[in-house]
Amino acid sequence: MAVIPFVAPHRRRSAASIAQSPAVSRANNFDFLRLVAALSVVFSHSFLIAEGSEASEPFVRLTGNQCVLGLVGVFVFFIISGYLVTGSFLRHPEPGRFALKRGLRIFPGLAVNLLVCALVLGALVTTLPLGDYLRSPELGAYLARGMALTTQSPPLPDVTFVDNAVGNIVNGSLWTLRYEVMMYAMVLLLGVAGLLRLSVSLVLVAIGIAAVACEKALKPFGDFGEMAWLLGFFASGMAMHFLRDRLSFRWPFIVAGLAALVLFSWLHALIMLFPLAGAYLIIGFATRNDRGLDYSRHVGDLSYGLYIYGWPAENLIAWLSHGQAAWWQVFLGSLAVAAPLAYVSWHLVEKRALRWGHARRHEVIAFDRTVSQAYRRARITRDGKSGHGL
Numbered sequence: 001m002a003v004i005p006f007v008a009p010h011r012r013r014s015a016a017s018i019a020q021s022p023a024v025s026r027a028n029n030f031d032f033l034r035l036v037a038a039l040s041v042v043f044s045h046s047f048l049i050a051e052g053s054e055a056s057e058p059f060v061r062l063t064g065n066q067c068v069l070g071l072v073g074v075f076v077f078f079i080i081s082g083y084l085v086t087g088s089f090l091r092h093p094e095p096g097r098f099a100l101k102r103g104l105r106i107f108p109g110l111a112v113n114l115l116v117c118a119l120v121l122g123a124l125v126t127t128l129p130l131g132d133y134l135r136s137p138e139l140g141a142y143l144a145r146g147m148a149l150t151t152q153s154p155p156l157p158d159v160t161f162v163d164n165a166v167g168n169i170v171n172g173s174l175w176t177l178r179y180e181v182m183m184y185a186m187v188l189l190l191g192v193a194g195l196l197r198l199s200v201s202l203v204l205v206a207i208g209i210a211a212v213a214c215e216k217a218l219k220p221f222g223d224f225g226e227m228a229w230l231l232g233f234f235a236s237g238m239a240m241h242f243l244r245d246r247l248s249f250r251w252p253f254i255v256a257g258l259a260a261l262v263l264f265s266w267l268h269a270l271i272m273l274f275p276l277a278g279a280y281l282i283i284g285f286a287t288r289n290d291r292g293l294d295y296s297r298h299v300g301d302l303s304y305g306l307y308i309y310g311w312p313a314e315n316l317i318a319w320l321s322h323g324q325a326a327w328w329q330v331f332l333g334s335l336a337v338a339a340p341l342a343y344v345s346w347h348l349v350e351k352r353a354l355r356w357g358h359a360r361r362h363e364v365i366a367f368d369r370t371v372s373q374a375y376r377r378a379r380i381t382r383d384g385k386s387g388h389g390l
Contacts, residue, residue, distance in 0.1 A: 039306065044057055088101065095192055118139055118156060122156035171312050211232070300346040
């Protein structure tokens with residue numbers, strides 16, 4: 001019996017182009033799945049912000065205190081990113097063009113988010129007089145450290161949203177962006193070196209699984225240790241890109257994949273082994289075409305906006321309630337704030353930035369070619385001198 005690929009050939013290009021061509025209709029479920037992932041992150045954070053702990057979050061109980069639902073949402077983001085970003089470089093293996101696309105997907109929306117948090121949310125909540133707040137060096141440090149993708153959310157001057165362990169954290173969702181960008185750099189380096197292939201992806205998955213298993217040993221490695229902890233998820237998405245024509249997404253395999261996740265949870269190894277079954281289920285579902293789930297053709301891709309505005313919106317709800325709002329009030333109230341902001345972010349910032357980059361693709365390609373030619377000439381000159389010396 002012939003193996004049915006995840007997606008028909010005419011759909012694979014659309015699926016992989018999701019982050020590069022915002023105006024094009026896509027026959028897949030990527031946008032929907034990323035929206036669900038973003039909502040799961042906001043859901044889990046509502047417990048943390050309302051109660052100062054995620055101990056009562058349902059998925060924590062369901063998995064025997066292994067992880068929150070929002071962390072699974074982060075895994076989904078990284079797996080999808082590994083799949084799509086790998087496809088992006090393989091289709092257009094120009095380093096400058098690749099770097100521009102990736103940067104425009106992250107930084108314009110982030111910059112506006114930081115300004116909104118600093119100049120609107122922070123100015124509203126701070127106990128300082130407005131003039132003192134705006135002149136505070138901490139304000140500039142918040143913006144600079146945010147754009148530098150620091151993993152710990154920098155504080156705003158005299159801003160506390162609620163009296164608990166996370167009450168002065170402005171945006172606790174941004175920590176993943178640093179490692180996302182590091183993954184982009186890894187794909188770029190592998191691509192330039194000619195190592196962007198299945199075998200390398202599988203080795204990276206194994207390294208990622210080992211990193212989770214040896215989590216305590218990663219601390220001396222700093223950011224690279226944290227990157228290694230997330231590597232298995234991203235690399236499993238990379239591997240799924242290379243395997244997309246060899247695997248089928250059928251009910252027997254779906255049930256087996258779900259059963260594997262249940263087994264991993266029972267073994268208290270859900271996080272460590274999640275890439276082995278989770279990547280198959282996520283990419284298999286994402287590459288389907290369920291038109292009823294294609295919300296983005298109506299309102300745009302809101303997933304990134306919800307992800308970066310969810311925590312600040314929850315902070316606002318907690319602050320307005322003087323810390324008395326229950327988790328579900330924080331969750332629903334934050335969605336009423338974050339969803340419109342995500343809509344505006346997509347249509348006025350993210351989509352326009354991507355279109356701006358797309359319009360300049362020929363200039364970037366020309367730059368890539370110039371650099372490549374200069375590199376080749378330098379190698380020829382160097383090799384010629386080496387040969388003359390012999």
